[in-house]
Amino acid sequence: xxLLEVENLTKRFGGLTAVKNVSFHIDEGEMxxxxxxxxxxxxxxxxxxxxxxxxxxxxVKFEGENITGLAPHKIVNKxxxxxxxxxxxxxxxxxxANVMVALKSPRGARKIEWLKTxxxxxxxxxxxxxxxxxxxxxxxxxxxGTLKRLEMAKAxxxxxxxxxxxxxxxxxxxxxxxxxxxxxMRMHLDEPSRGILxxxxxxxxxxxxxxxxIVLHQGEKIAEGKPEEIAKNKTVIEVYMGKGM
Amino acid sequence: MVKxxxxxxxxxxxxxVFDIPPRLMAFLFLLVLLVxxxxxxxxxxxxxxxxxxxxxxxxxxxxxxxxxxxxxxxxHALFFGIGGYSTALLFKFFGLPTWVTIPIALLIGxxxxxxxxxxxxxxKGPYLALVTMAFPIILHSIVKWTPLSYIFEGEYGIRRLPxxxxxLPIRQQxxxxxxxxxxxxxxxxxxIYKVANxxxxxxxxxxxxxxxxxxxxxxxxxxxxxxxxIISGLFGTLAGCLQAHLLKVSNPSMFLLTxxxxxxxxxxxxxxxxxxxxxxxxxIYYILDKYFLAIQLPRxxxxxxxxxxxxxxxxxxxxxxxxxxxxxxxxxRGIARFTTDKLEDLEExxxxxxxxxxxxxxxxxxxx
Numbered sequence: 001x002x003l004l005e006v007e008n009l010t011k012r013f014g015g016l017t018a019v020k021n022v023s024f025h026i027d028e029g030e031m032x033x034x035x036x037x038x039x040x041x042x043x044x045x046x047x048x049x050x051x052x053x054x055x056x057x058x059x060v061k062f063e064g065e066n067i068t069g070l071a072p073h074k075i076v077n078k079x080x081x082x083x084x085x086x087x088x089x090x091x092x093x094x095x096x097a098n099v100m101v102a103l104k105s106p107r108g109a110r111k112i113e114w115l116k117t118x119x120x121x122x123x124x125x126x127x128x129x130x131x132x133x134x135x136x137x138x139x140x141x142x143x144x145g146t147l148k149r150l151e152m153a154k155a156x157x158x159x160x161x162x163x164x165x166x167x168x169x170x171x172x173x174x175x176x177x178x179x180x181x182x183x184x185m186r187m188h189l190d191e192p193s194r195g196i197l198x199x200x201x202x203x204x205x206x207x208x209x210x211x212x213x214i215v216l217h218q219g220e221k222i223a224e225g226k227p228e229e230i231a232k233n234k235t236v237i238e239v240y241m242g243k244g245m
Numbered sequence: 246m247v248k249x250x251x252x253x254x255x256x257x258x259x260x261x262v263f264d265i266p267p268r269l270m271a272f273l274f275l276l277v278l279l280v281x282x283x284x285x286x287x288x289x290x291x292x293x294x295x296x297x298x299x300x301x302x303x304x305x306x307x308x309x310x311x312x313x314x315x316x317x318x319x320x321h322a323l324f325f326g327i328g329g330y331s332t333a334l335l336f337k338f339f340g341l342p343t344w345v346t347i348p349i350a351l352l353i354g355x356x357x358x359x360x361x362x363x364x365x366x367x368x369k370g371p372y373l374a375l376v377t378m379a380f381p382i383i384l385h386s387i388v389k390w391t392p393l394s395y396i397f398e399g400e401y402g403i404r405r406l407p408x409x410x411x412x413l414p415i416r417q418q419x420x421x422x423x424x425x426x427x428x429x430x431x432x433x434x435x436x437i438y439k440v441a442n443x444x445x446x447x448x449x450x451x452x453x454x455x456x457x458x459x460x461x462x463x464x465x466x467x468x469x470x471x472x473x474x475i476i477s478g479l480f481g482t483l484a485g486c487l488q489a490h491l492l493k494v495s496n497p498s499m500f501l502l503t504x505x506x507x508x509x510x511x512x513x514x515x516x517x518x519x520x521x522x523x524x525x526x527x528x529i530y531y532i533l534d535k536y537f538l539a540i541q542l543p544r545x546x547x548x549x550x551x552x553x554x555x556x557x558x559x560x561x562x563x564x565x566x567x568x569x570x571x572x573x574x575x576x577x578r579g580i581a582r583f584t585t586d587k588l589e590d591l592e593e594x595x596x597x598x599x600x601x602x603x604x605x606x607x608x609x610x611x612x613x
Contacts, residue, residue: 090458
């Protein structure tokens with residue numbers, strides 16, 4: 001049984017088919033990347049899996065259970081957490097309270113162990129992503145890099161079985177990218193059974209950490225395989241660079 | 246020299262007077278309110294204070310729903326009217342005493358919150374504001390115009406409701422009512438403030454900031470919105486009950502838009518999203534409206550020999566609006582929050598003074 005199984009997923013926006021018959025699967029402990037040029041339907045695919053959009057056809061199965069069309073918060077409580085491409089912090093709240101919102105969800109609350117308060121757990125999560133010194137700062141005052149990591153802490157707060165990161169490196173400088181790459185690797189080592197799905201533009205950072213790549217183009221899956229194979233794949237190069245390379 | 250002396254005197258004054266933690270400040274505020282009737286206040290002012298207490302409860306409940314949860318409601322008069330009418334109807338048909346009717350009215354109020362929650366919380370933003378605005382208007386016409394209105398005694402409303410302390414002489418009644426409303430005001434303020442600053446309150450604010458992101462955190466947004474609406478509706482109903490028994494009548498005007506907009510004005514005066522803001526705002530509202538404009542302004546005009554025309558009653562609203570406008574533009578975050586911000590600034594400055602290096606101070610002195 002796969003951790004996540006996506007079968008023939010299709011989503012249309014009016015005349016435009018954003019995602020066309022996409023099928024793939026993720027196993028436990030696998031790190032999978034989704035790449036593709038702008039408008040390839042990567043984020044739409046994310047929204048379909050996490051329940052923010054309802055697919056026109058096709059199914060999403062998580063741990064053998066059909067979760068197609070379920071409300072987003074129910075999907076999170078089943079164990080799929082996601083981050084957003086554009087950061088969405090709760091601006092009126094301090095950084096630590098942002099994480100506590102996620103800990104207040106049924107799954108987050110379940111994972112708070114005995115004798116560990118919600119505050120303690122939230123502080124630990126901030127420690128994990130390396131922003132614990134900014135814990136009491138209002139989220140509207142902290143920088144973009146911090147908010148990216150805060151997004152990650154929020155997603156990790158529910159201790160998901162599948163973590164979906166939507167462009168985690170977007171808008172980060174090389175140093176921050178490097179740090180985040182390392183923390184994703186560490187996260188993977190900490191919880192080896194957790195599947196991680198990453199959508200990314202920065203191929204250099206991505207290709208180092210993932211085990212399998214799925215390439216989308218105009219809503220269709222055009223290739224799938226190991227990063228080294230994909231880098232040499234003719235169709236993929238054509239899609240990215242144009243014909244005649 | 247004189248200037249520097251004044252400045253020094255002022256800074257030592259602020260350092261000593263404003264050197265009060267917020268908790269103590271709230272306590273002092275309550276203490277002042279507690280001794281007011283003992284100080285032998287004019288009964289008119291005392292009754293205004295009573296209504297200010299009721300309005301403070303009402304506005305604080307609006308602030309929890311809108312300032313903290315972000316569910317814009319332009320129809321909070323619904324709960325006000327429901328409170329007034331349910332306690333009045335229970336008295337009229339079953340002859341129940343006040344201390345029984347009010348808890349039942351609170352139950353009715355919260356069930357109404359659940360009922361309107363299902364249609365209302367599906368829509369967002371301006372649509373939500375419009376939907377909520379519709380409910381009190383519908384009920385207003387039902388109690389006033391429709392054939393059903395004979396139950397509600399139509400335009401005049403249900404009259405001769407029992408007063409809270411009918412067994413006391415009239416003067417003591419006012420004072421007793423004042424203390425009753427003050428206690429309820431304080432209890433409501435503490436409960437709403439505690440809820441707003443609890444972990445559930447954090448979730449409320451997350452819904453205000455970004456509903457989608459809080460869904461992505463696994464929060465059942467509808468549940469929390471409904472929770473906020475119920476708590477808010479409960480205290481709104483309480484305010485309605487109190488108002489009905491204080492005026493001894495519950496009439497259709499309780500459903501009017503005025504009662505939907507007054508808490509908004511009050512909350513914006515005090516500071517939206519603070520919970521303590523509307524409490525202060527309610528008093529400012531009554532001082533402005535019922536003391537300054539209704540008593541002091543005519544007196545002032547008389548003093549200067551200006552005769553006010555009969556139409557002045559209408560102009561009063563205009564003046565009031567202008568004053569509110571100026572206050573809101575001057576302090577967009579509210580008067581209460583402005584004060585707390587000032588206090589925090591002072592505290593920070595003092596902290597720097599204490600912790601900062603001595604050299605810095607010497608440097609400052611040299612510069613002078």
